[in-house]
Amino acid sequence: MFFSEEEKNAVYKAIYTRRDVRTFRPDPIADDVVIRLLEAAHHAPSVGFMQPWNFVLVTTDELKAKLAWAADKERRALAIHYENDPSRQDHFLGLKIEGLKQAPLTICITCDPTRGGSHVLGRNSIPETDMMSVACAIQNLWLASCAEGLAMGWVSFYKRNDVRDILEIPPHIDPVALLSIGYTDQYPSAPILETSGWAKRRSLEGLVFQEKWGVQPKEGSDPNS
Ligand SMILES: Cc1cc2nc3c(=O)[nH]c(=O)nc-3n(C[C@H](O)[C@H](O)[C@H](O)COP(=O)(O)O)c2cc1C
Known part of the structure; x- marks a missing residue:
């Protein structure tokens, strides 16, 4: 199965233009678009094909405000880690969680570690592979949103039990992420944290080793030879 040059470029375009976005317009997202996004997420790889995800679609102002409260509470609690560095603390406290209220849709994507029973193929050695599978679904959703002209923001600071209480999620299900999705007038061209x-993007060069940990590939060497 080959991609045409144009199709290949489209894939890379989505990868390189996708950004974490915090500011949204209130315009609703059409139902057929939401379904395409969810189908894209649902076609992610998963360990032993366990598909451990569920998607809780949150659209009411009341629930969005409660989720924003949970994230804000955690943000203020975490700010203590930066109390010796006032500029970082200011920055951290300035992180906008308004996006959770602004976006017309927030998806709480969850992980059910019990799905598939106690012997999911390939999950015995690394139990966290269920969560990794959910991360793959999130990335699919993110790239599909980008291709649809939509913005997405990933919020992970909250106490899981707060989110479980707000969305009536059972105790054994893990609320992995709150993903705010909507249209935006402010699509960043580089990571907002950059x-x-x-923080800065590290150079790829320092992250790649040849054969053994710590061994830099020789300049101009062909990694396949
Ligand atoms: C596992 C994970 C958790 C994240 N949690 C948050 C979060 O709680 N709040 C936030 O503002 N951004 C969060 N982000 C977004 C990152 O800050 C963002 O991806 C990173 O700064 C790079 O920017 P980019 O996504 O625009 O390339 C999270 C991203 C990942 C992958």
Whole structure:
């Protein structure tokens, strides 16, 4: 199965333009678009094909406000880690969780570690592979949103039990992420944490080793030879 040059470029375009977005317009997302996004997520790989995900679609202002409260509570609690570095603490406290209220749709994607029973093929050695599978679904959703002209923001700071209480999620199900999705007038061209000076993209060069840990590939060497 081959991709045409145009199709290949489209895949890379989605990968490179996808951004974590925090500011949304209130315009609703058409139902058929939401279904395409969910189908894209549902076609992610998963360990032993266990498909451990569920998608809780949150659209009411009341529930969105409660989720924003849970994230805000956690954000303020975590800010203590930066109390010796006031500029970082200011930055951290300035992180906008308004996106959770602004976006017309927030999806709580969950992981059910019991799905598939106690012997999911390939999950015995690394139990976290269920969560990794959910992360693959999230990335599919993110790339599909980008291709649809939509923005998505991933919120992971909250106490899981707060989110379980708000969305009536059973205790054995893990609420992995809150994903706010909507249209935006402010689609960043680089990671927001990069433009705000919080962190920089590392150079790929320093992250690649040849055959053994710590061994830099020789310049100009063909990794396949
Ligand atoms: C596992 C995970 C958790 C994240 N949690 C949050 C979060 O709680 N709040 C937030 O503002 N961004 C969160 N992000 C988004 C990252 O900050 C963002 O992906 C990173 O800064 C790179 O920017 P980019 O996605 O635009 O390339 C999360 C991303 C991942 C992969």
